[in-house]
Amino acid sequence: MVDDLKIIPLPAFNDNYIWLLHRGDSAVVVDPGDEGPVLAYLEEHRLTLTAILVTHHHGDHIGGINNLLAHREVPVFGPADEAIATLSHPLADGDRVDLPEIGVSFEVIAVPGHTRGHIAYYGRNIHSCGVLFCGDTLFACGCGRIFEGTAEQMWHSLSRLAALPGDTRAYCAHEYTQANIRFALAVEPDNRDLQTRAAAVEKLRAADQPTVPMILSDELATNPFLRWNAPTVIAAASRFSGETLEEPVKVFTAIREWKNKF
Numbered sequence: 001m002v003d004d005l006k007i008i009p010l011p012a013f014n015d016n017y018i019w020l021l022h023r024g025d026s027a028v029v030v031d032p033g034d035e036g037p038v039l040a041y042l043e044e045h046r047l048t049l050t051a052i053l054v055t056h057h058h059g060d061h062i063g064g065i066n067n068l069l070a071h072r073e074v075p076v077f078g079p080a081d082e083a084i085a086t087l088s089h090p091l092a093d094g095d096r097v098d099l100p101e102i103g104v105s106f107e108v109i110a111v112p113g114h115t116r117g118h119i120a121y122y123g124r125n126i127h128s129c130g131v132l133f134c135g136d137t138l139f140a141c142g143c144g145r146i147f148e149g150t151a152e153q154m155w156h157s158l159s160r161l162a163a164l165p166g167d168t169r170a171y172c173a174h175e176y177t178q179a180n181i182r183f184a185l186a187v188e189p190d191n192r193d194l195q196t197r198a199a200a201v202e203k204l205r206a207a208d209q210p211t212v213p214m215i216l217s218d219e220l221a222t223n224p225f226l227r228w229n230a231p232t233v234i235a236a237a238s239r240f241s242g243e244t245l246e247e248p249v250k251v252f253t254a255i256r257e258w259k260n261k262f
Contacts, residue, residue, distance in 0.1 A: 004023060005021060005022075005023045005102060005103065005104065005126060005127065006021070006022050006023070007019060007020070007021050007127075007131070007171065007213075008020045008021075008022070008041065009171075009210050009212070010029075010037040010038060010041055011037065011175075012033055012034040012036075012037050012060075013033065013034065013060055015174050015175045015176065016031075016033055016034075016060055016173060016174055016175075017171070017172070017173055017174065017175065017210065017212065018030065018031060018032050018033065018034070018037060018038060018064075019031070019133060019171050019173075020038065020041055021099075021102055021104070022045070022047050022102065023101075023102040023103055023104075024102075025046060025047055025048055026047065026048055026050045026101035026102050027041075027042060027047040027048065027049050027050065027102070028049075028050060028051045028052070028053060028099055028101075028102055029049065029052055029053070029068075030052075030053045030054075030055070030121070030133045030171070030173075031053070031054060031055055031061040031062070031133075031135060031173050032052060032061075032062070032063075032064040032065060032068060033058075033059065033060040033061050033062065033063045033064055034060075034063060034064045035064030035065075035067040035068045035071075036064070038064060038068060039067075039068070039071065048072070049068065049071070049072050049074055050074055050099070050101040050102070051074050051075050051076075051077065051099055051101070052065060052068065052074060052075070052076045052077065053077050053078070053097070053106075053121055053133065054076065054077065054078030054079070054084060054087070055078070055079070055118060055119055055120060055121070055133065055134070055135025055136070055137075055173070056078075056079060056082060056114065056115040056117065056118040056119070056135055056136065057078075057079070057082040057083060057084050057115060057117075058115065058136070061135065061136075061173065062078075062084055062086065065086040066086060069086060075088050075089050076088045076089065077089045077091055077097050078090065078091060078119070079091060079092075079117035079118065079119045080092050080117065081112075081116060081117030082115060082116065082117040082118075091108045091119060092108065092110065093108060093109065093110035093119075094107070094108060095107075095108040096108070097121065104123050104126055105123060106121035106122060106123045106133075107121070107122045107123070107124075108120075108121060108122075109121075109122055109160055109161070110157075111134070111135075111137040111157035111158075111160065111161065112148075112149045112153045112154075112157060113137060113144065113146050113149040113150070113151075113153045113154025113155075113156075113157045113158075114135070114136045114137055114144035114145065114146065114147055114148070114149065114154070115136075115147060115148045115149070116148040116149060118135060118136070118137055118149075118157075119135075120132060120133060120134045120135060120137060120161065121133040122164065122168075127169070129165070129167040129168060129169060130164060130165055130167070130168040130169070131168065131169050131170075131171065131213070132161065132164065132168050132169065132170045132171065132216075133171050134161060134170050134171065134172050134173075135172070135173050136172070136173055136174065137154075137157055137158065137161065138158060138161050138170055138172060138219070138223075138225075138226075139172045139174060139176050139177070139180055140170075140172060140176070140177040140180060140201075140211050140212050140214040140219070140223075141177055141180035141181050141184050141194075141197070141214075141219070141222055141223045141224075142176055142177075142179075142180030142183070142184075142223065142225060142259070143158060143223075143225040143256070145260070146256065151249065151252065151253040151256060152249050152253075154252070154256070155228070155248065155249045155252040155253070158225060158226060158252070161216075162216070162219075162220060162226050164216055165216070166215070166216050166217035166220065167215065167216070167217065168215070168216040169213040169214070169215060169216075170212070170213055170214050170215075170216055170219070171212060171213045172212055172213075172214070175210060175211065175212070177201050177205075177211035177212070177214075178201060178202070178205055178211075180223075181194070181197065181198045181201055181222075183224070183258075183259050183262045184222060184223065184224050185198065186262065187224040187232075187233060187236045187237075187255065187258075188224060188227075188230075188232050188233060188236065190232070191221075191222060191232065193218075193221040193222050194221075194222040197218065197222050224236075224255050225252065225255060225256070225259075228248040228249075228251040228252045228255070229248060229251075233251060233255065234246070234251050236255075237250075237251045237254035237255050237258070238251075238254075240254050240255075240257075240258045241254040241257075
């Protein structure tokens with residue numbers, strides 16, 4: 001159990017989060033699209049970068065890697081199925097990433113859909129629970145757009161994440177929660193858990209605080225992209241599509257298409 005591990009959100013661009021993990025004087029970063037916030041934090045806190053983790057190839061997730069490597073040569077872990085020139089340790093589903101400098105290990109979960117080779121990193125027994133770095137696959141009350149994969153792939157990927165323990169803390173890469181909740185309320189306006197969450201998120205954002213990480217059990221109760229078996233979501237998806245939907249993947253597909261137009 002790693003109780004003194006710190007996980008810090010570094011805001012970047014308009015709404016990105018670069019996640020920095022540190023223990024002692026060692027640090028690891030996840031999806032550094034911009035080197036500036038990373039280098040500033042490392043210098044301020046006198047930390048040494050020891051590894052970089054990447055979930056997928058989009059520029060706002062890898063754009064800072066070259067300049068970070070210019071400051072210090074470290075291993076770069078990321079998806080084997082994507083063209084990332086700076087990758088030194090290509091990863092596939094089921095691989096394990098050991099980071100001894102910060103005392104944690106991660107299991108690699110393939111989650112294609114947003115991109116063809118997107119991966120997530122899942123660590124057990126960190127902060128007395130599990131932690132998940134899910135990139136742009138799962139968002140707080142939302143999910144990523146389907147750019148390179150299929151709706152069926154994304155549904156399967158989200159199904160794998162939904163099966164993780166309910167106390168898992170999920171660290172996504174964007175602050176999209178308020179917009180996602182507005183859509184979720186259009187799908188399930190009478191969901192009391194969602195209404196409560198909406199109020200809590202409004203307070204956090206009013207105070208300029210992050211709304212992530214999110215707890216997986218909260219996502220299962222409020223995120224329409226994980227609630228393909230909920231009667232209210234099935235009914236809403238059927239109304240949107242104009243046909244009676246029963247298969248979970250078709251319900252998910254309709255909700256994703258609705259969000260694209262929302």
